[in-house]
Amino acid sequence: METTNKSLMLLIDKRIDEPGGIVRLRLRAPDGAPLPPFTAGAHLDVHVRDGDIDLWRQYSLCSDPACNEFYEIGVLRDPNSRGGSETLHRIAREGETLEIEGPRNHFPLHEEAPQSLLFGGGIGVTPMIAMARRLQVLGKEFxxxxxxxxxxxxxxxxxxxxxxxxxVVVYHYDDDVGTTLDLHAELAGARGESHIYVCGPQGFMDxxxxxxxxxxxxxxxxxxxxFSASVDVSGDVxxxxxxxxxxxxxxxxxxxxxxxxxxxGVKVEVKCEEGxxxxxxADVLEGEIDHRDHFLTEDEKQEGDMMCVCCSRAKGKRLVLDL
Ligand code: FES
Structure with a gap:
């Protein structure tokens, strides 16, 4: 897993307003210095601040992992979000700076796979574009x-x-039945060791x-x-x-x-607050966890020794954390 916590101030070098309420932001170091490397599937944590809004949001990189001159992210304006994307759409202007952390990669590409099938729904295509660029360089089937x-x-x-x-990109439009994705046929045609990647709205991913x-x-x-998830924090005390x-x-x-x-008074670092x-x-020393996040793998959840404290809860009456 690729992770860096270093904070950087990057210049918005280019803003491109795309169809569908998406803005593409090209970010560079103000002095033109090379940027930290990233691998396909990585994202940036972007500090979104304006007035009462003070949030960190995660945006996947769609630029070429081989390019260290700039990063490019795509941001969907989501009126149902907690204000991060709407604020970023409003304040992101060419010549302004943004504080970022990362890149981090929780969605790495398995480059050794003989075949990869990438499924991007809406804004979920952003990490897939970086993956497609990389797979193309590797000469892989995808x-x-x-x-x-x-x-x-x-x-x-x-x-x-x-x-x-x-x-290598096949477009499927909801309003054009001639382009409907035949998922059954695609998966039936997948080879034995194929890897599947999916990002998009919850229903699409499911x-x-x-x-x-x-x-x-x-x-x-x-x-x-x-990208985001609804968090259920209901439950017993x-x-x-x-x-x-x-x-x-x-x-x-x-x-x-x-x-x-x-x-x-216990400092707990949070960013997405959506799991x-x-x-x-955090590491869990005692107690049974009611996992509600989308970050830990099923195996990690089964092991029961760590949890996302922004959303997960206790199944019993008490948890002891290594904090
Ligand atoms: S703050 Fe992002 S998973 Fe908890």
């Missing part, structure tokens, strides 16, 4: 299925063309993943990336002990461990 509502609302078309990916599982594709060959800090708090229904501990980025993962 197809990128890009699903959107309609042709006129499809972003990144010029980028796909400019990157020479037109032959659809692809459940079909892949039904075709007997093992979980270690199905890779998913969540429980106690959390932050052992190293010598602090104990009660977490009520509707509250989170991270917020409860922060109020008691998707992994920033808040």
């Amino acid at each position: 197809t990128l299925h890009y699903c959107t509502r309609s042709r006129s609302l499809t972003a990144f078309q010029s980028e796909v063309e400019a990157a020479g990916l037109s032959d 659809w692809v993943i459940s079909h892949a599982q039904a075709f007997g594709i093992s979980d270690d060959r199905i890779h998913r990336e969540f 429980f106690e959390v002990v932050a052992e190293k800090s010598g602090v104990s708090v009660s977490v009520s229904a509707g509250d989170t461990i991270a917020k409860s501990l922060s109020r008691a 998707v980025c992994g920033t808040c993962v």
Whole structure:
């Protein structure tokens, strides 16, 4: 897993307003210095600040992993979000700077796979574009299925063309039955050691993943990336002990461990607060976890010795954390 916590101030070198409420931002070092390297599937943590808004948001890199001159991200304006994307759309102007951390990669490409099938729904195509660029360089067999509502609302078309990916990207539009994605046929045609990658809205991801599982594709060959998720923090009250800090708090229904501990003076770093980025993962010393995140793998959840404290809860009355 590729991770760097170094914070950087980057210049917005180019803003491109794409169809479908998506803006593409090209970011460079103000002095033109080379940027830290990244691998396909990586994202940036972007600090979005304006007035009362002070959030960190995760945006996948769609630029070429071989290029260290600039990063490029795509941001969908989402009126249902907590304000990060709308704010970024409003404040991101060429010549302004943005604070970023990363790149980090929780969605790495398995470059050794003989065949890869990439499924991007809407803005979920961004990491897939970086993956497609890399797979093309490696000369691997792959197809990128890009699903959107309609042709006129499809972003990144010029980028796909400019990157020479037109032959390996298949567009599927909701309003054009002639382009419907035949997932059954695609998966039936997948080779034995194929790897599947999916990113997009929850329903789209569930659809692809459940079909892949039904075709007997093992979980270690199905890779998913969540941009955001709804968080259910309902449940009974429980106690959390932050052992190293010598602090104990009660977490009520509707509250989170991270917020409860922060109020008691225990510093817990959070970013997405939706269980998707992994920033808040803490080691669990005692107690049974009610995992509600989308970050830990099923195996990690089964092991029961770590949890995302921004959203997950206790199954019992008490948890002891190594904080
Ligand atoms: S803050 Fe992102 S997973 Fe908890």
